[in-house]
Amino acid sequence: MEQEALGLIETKGLVAAIEAADAMVKAANVDLVGQEKIGHGLVTTMVRGDVGAVKAAVDAGVSAAENIGEVLSNYVIPRPHTDVEKILPTKK
Template sequence: MSRYKALGLIETFGIVYVLEAADAMCKAADVELIGFENVASGYISVLVRGDVGACKAAVETGVKAVEDMGSEVYSSVVIASPHEDLDKIIKRYSLETLNP
C-alpha cells in the first residue's frame, strides 16, 4: 500500500446496507474497493482506498446511502495518510485474500 493513499471505512449493520454503501462509494469517487469484514453480530465494515478527497467524498456518499435506506452507520472514518504497517491489517480484509 502506498503510504500516501488514504483509507475510507464505513461500518454498519447488515450486508444489504454495506453493499449499498460500497456501491455508492465506488460510484461517487475514484476509489478502489479493498474489501469488507463481518466484524461481529452483523456489523460489517467496508474499506476503500484512494486519494484523500476521493475517500472523503466516497465515505460521505456511502453514509448518506445507508441513512437514505433508513439504517444507521455505526462508524466511519477517513485516514488521510495511513502508516505503512496498516497494510498488515488491511490485507486480512482484502477481496484478493478472500478470492485468491
C-alpha cells in the same frame, strides 16, 4: 497502495454495507478493497484512493447506507502508517 487514504464505513447489516460500497465506488475514483464481517451483524467496508476522493466516497456511502440501514461509524485515514498496511486487505 502506500500513501493512499483509507476510508471506512461500519454498518449494521450487510444490505446497508453493500449500498454504501456501491455508492462509494460510483461517487469517486476509489478502489473497493474489502469488507469485514465483524459479527453481530456489523460490517466494515473499506476503500482506498487519494484523500479527496476517499472523503467524497465516504460521505456518499454514509448517506446511501443511512437511507436503508444504520451507520455506526465512518472515518478517513489520510495516510495509514506502514504498520497498519499489514492488517488491511490488499487491492485485487
